[in-house]
Amino acid sequence: MGAMAQHPQWSTTLPPVRQGGLHAVRLSPEVVGRSLPGLQDIRLWAADSALVPYLVRTEAETMSAPRAVPFAVLRNERVGKRTVVEFEVPAGTLMDGLELGIRNAQVDKQARITGSDDRLQWYMVKDQGLTLTGDGATRSLRWVDLPLSDHRYYRIELNDSLTPPVQVLSVGHTMQARSEGHYVSAGKVRWDRREEKGRTLLRIYGDHPLVVDRVHYTTADTMPYLRHAELYTMRSEWRTERRQRKLLHRWREDLGTGTLASYQRTILPCPGTAVDTLYMEVRNGDDRPLSITELTVLQRQRTLLAPLSPGQTYTLTTGDAQAQAPRFDMAYFSDSLPPIVATLELPALIRTATDAPAEEPFDLSKVWVWIAMVVVGGLSAYAAVKALRQGTS
Numbered sequence: 001m002g003a004m005a006q007h008p009q010w011s012t013t014l015p016p017v018r019q020g021g022l023h024a025v026r027l028s029p030e031v032v033g034r035s036l037p038g039l040q041d042i043r044l045w046a047a048d049s050a051l052v053p054y055l056v057r058t059e060a061e062t063m064s065a066p067r068a069v070p071f072a073v074l075r076n077e078r079v080g081k082r083t084v085v086e087f088e089v090p091a092g093t094l095m096d097g098l099e100l101g102i103r104n105a106q107v108d109k110q111a112r113i114t115g116s117d118d119r120l121q122w123y124m125v126k127d128q129g130l131t132l133t134g135d136g137a138t139r140s141l142r143w144v145d146l147p148l149s150d151h152r153y154y155r156i157e158l159n160d161s162l163t164p165p166v167q168v169l170s171v172g173h174t175m176q177a178r179s180e181g182h183y184v185s186a187g188k189v190r191w192d193r194r195e196e197k198g199r200t201l202l203r204i205y206g207d208h209p210l211v212v213d214r215v216h217y218t219t220a221d222t223m224p225y226l227r228h229a230e231l232y233t234m235r236s237e238w239r240t241e242r243r244q245r246k247l248l249h250r251w252r253e254d255l256g257t258g259t260l261a262s263y264q265r266t267i268l269p270c271p272g273t274a275v276d277t278l279y280m281e282v283r284n285g286d287d288r289p290l291s292i293t294e295l296t297v298l299q300r301q302r303t304l305l306a307p308l309s310p311g312q313t314y315t316l317t318t319g320d321a322q323a324q325a326p327r328f329d330m331a332y333f334s335d336s337l338p339p340i341v342a343t344l345e346l347p348a349l350i351r352t353a354t355d356a357p358a359e360e361p362f363d364l365s366k367v368w369v370w371i372a373m374v375v376v377g378g379l380s381a382y383a384a385v386k387a388l389r390q391g392t393s
Contacts, residue, residue, distance in 0.1 A: 007320050007322065008041070008043065008317035008318055008319050008320045008323075008352055009034070009318070009319030009320070009351065009352060010031075010034050010317065010318050010319040010349040010350065010351060010352060011315055011316065011317040011318075011349065011350055011352045012031075012315070012316050012346055012347050012348065012349050012350060013313065013314070013315050013316075013347065014044075014308075014313075014314040014315070014316060014344055014346065015344050015345070015347075016310070016311075016313075017308045017309070017310050017312075017342060017344070018310055018342065019310060019341055019342070020307075020308065020309045020310060020341075021307065021308070021338065021339075021340075021341035021342075022305060022306070022307055022308075022337060022338050022339065022340050022341060023305070023306055023307070023308045023340065023341060023342050023343070023344055024303050024304070024305055024340045024342070024343045024344070025054075025303065025304040025305075025306060025316070025343075025344045025346065026301065026302075026303055026304075026343060026344065026345055026346065027039075027042075027056075027302040027303065027304055027346065028345075028346045028348075028349075029184070029185060029186045029187035029208070029210070029211070029299060030187065030207075030208045030348065030349050031316070031318055031346060031349065032186075032211045032299065032302055033186075033187065033206075033208045033209035033210055033211050033274055034208060034209060034318060034319050034349065035318045035319065036320075036321070036323065037273070037274065038325065039056050039302065039318075040323055040324060040325035040326070041318050041319060041320040041321070041323035042054075042056070042304065042316065042317070042318045043316070043317045043318070043323075043326070044304070044306055044314060044315070044316055045314065045315045045316075045317065046312055046313075046314060047312060047313040047314075051326070052306055052307070052308070052314060053306065053307070053328035053329070053330050054304050054305060054306040054328065054330070055304070055305045055306075055328065055330045055331060055334060055337070056302060056303070056304050056305075057302070057303050057304075057305060057334075058300055058301075058302050058303075059181035059182045059183070059300040059301045059302075060181045060300075061180070061181050061213075061300065062178055062180055062181060066174050066175070067174065067175055068099075068172055068173075068174055069172050069173055069174070069175055070170055070171070070172040071087040071088060071089055071098075071171045071172050071173070072087060072088045073085065073086070073087045073170065073171055074086045074087060074088055074119075074153070075155075076168055078160070078165060081159070081160045081161040082157050082158065082159060082160060083156075083157070083158040083160055083165045083166070083168060084155065084156070084157055085155070085156045085158075085168050085171060086119070086153060086154070086155045086156075087153070087154055087156075087171045088152060088153050089151075089152065089153075089154070091152060092150070093150070094148055094149070094150055095146055095148070095149045095150070095151070095154070095173075096145070096146055096147075096148050096149075097143055097144055097145045097146050097173065098143075098144050098146065098154070098171055098172070098173050099141045099142065099143055099144070099171070099172050099173055099174060100132075100141065100142045100143075100144055100156070100168060100170075100171060101139060101140070101141050101142075101168070101169040101170035101171065101172070102132055102139070102140060102142060102166050102167060102168055102169060103139055103166065103167040103169060104139060104140055105132050105166045105167075106132065107131075107132050107163050107166060108129060108130070108131050108132075108163075109129070109130050109132065109158045109159055109160070109163065109166070110127075110128075110129055110130070110158075110159040111126075111127075111128055111129070111130035111144070111156060111157070111158055111159070112124075112126075112127045112156075112157045112159075113125045113126045113127070113144070113146065113154060113155070113156050113157075114154070114155045114157075115149055115151030115153065115154050115155075116151055116152070116153045116154075116155070117151060117152050117153070118152075118153075119153050122155060123151070125146060125147065125149055125151070125154070126144075126145075126146055126147060130142070130144065130158070132166055139169060156168075156171070181300055181301075182300070182301045183213065183214060183298040183299065183300055183301070184298065184299060184300075184301050185296065185297070185298060185299075186206075186210050186211060186212050186213070186297040186298055186299040187206045187207070187208060187210055187297065188206060188207070189204050189205065189206045189210065189295070189296070189297055190204075190205060190206065191203060191204045191205070191295045193292070195289055198283065198284055198285060198286070199281055199282060199283055199284055200281070200282040200284060200289045200290065200292075201279065201280075201281050201282075202279065202280040202281075202282070202292070202295065203277060203278075203279055204277065204278040204279075204280065204295055204297060205276065205277040205278070206297075209274045209275065209276055210274065210275055210276075210278060210297055211272055211273070211274050211299050212270040212272065212273075212275065212278055212297045212298070212299060213269070213270055213271075213272045213298060213299045213300050214267050214268065214269060214270060214297070214298040214299075215231070215267070215268040215270060215278070215280065215295065215296075215297055215298075216266060216267050216295070216296045216297075216298060217260070217266050217268070217292050217294065217295050217296075218266060218292070218293050218294035218295075219260075219266070219290050219291055219292050219293060220291040220293050221262070221290055221291050223262075224262045224263070225260065225261065225262050225287075225290060226259065226260070226261045226262070227259070227260045227261075227282050227283060227284060227287075227290060228257065228258075228259055228260075228282075228283045229257065229258050229259070229260055229268060229280055229281060229282045229283070230254065230256075230257050230280070230281045230283075231254075231255040231256050231257070231258065231268065231270060231278065231279070231280055231281075232252050232253060232254045232255050232279050232281070233252075233253050233255060233273075233275040233276070233277060233278055233279060234250060234251070234252055234253070234277065234279070235250070235251055235252075235253050236248060236249065236250040236251075237249060253273075255270060255271055255273060255275075255278075256269065256270060256271055260282060260290065268280070270297075272299065272300070278297070280295075304316075305330070305337065305340070316346065317352070318349075
């Protein structure tokens, strides 16, 4: 029943797989462009028409991950009844805390932290009771809060007069490393430009609908520039008006604004909406038009994760405007999936169903023309017959 209810417009056959397990199928720009915005119309079928479960992942615009940054330990020794650890931080670092790596222990100690710029004169940073409690691992990290400080060197003194010392293994801190998501080409495009008074209109289009998350441009201009740009597309649909007349309506859909500047990256963000044609209108004011030499469109990588087996033939279909998102158990375990054994690239899509012919709009004015012609013809024939009778009489 589920298979029979599908009406996809496009399909392609996956390359054969060599080993069983979880595979990553990179969705091509054509598949993304011809699918519904949420990709809910994508289906993966086995040779026996069984629906294969899958999970779609879309790269984030930006990624943030914690990264441990170790500090250079210059001294780590016992002095009398104290454990003294000195370390250096990169110049200009603002410290609001540190992570103390220790061999697992559960103990309370008095800790004094001082700072210096030359390792000769030391100044108080913090004096506190420090509870060192492991988490079950043989080595653990203990975060220590500090008042915001900008010293180059720091010294930690642990009081060992009441309890035996702990073994300090490292000193460092954790920072959030930010990076961009994985962007790929949104498809091969063609573009042209038209110069008008005070503006440049660029038209970008391809062989299939484009899902654009970014526009990258290249310019030959060497002088500083700063221009504002608008991104939009044109939509159209047949609408039924009064008297049952169908008219084709066209309107402009704004997709955002951006800035082209010589002091920043040559990238304009886009909302990721599927378009047949993308327009970029650059406002030049009274200045000369920019010498834009190349335009490329980018999209975030979309990947389909599915368990596949060797010796099987799998078909991917899409393009069903009425499709609902499927529900698979994989969605509940997205963070604990098995490792990916291979990555597959999709061949080009093949049309599986022709679009229904566009319905001719019912134009009432043409009907009245035909009625008028019939009436005029009838009156002419009646007048001719009447004149003929009068002539014979």
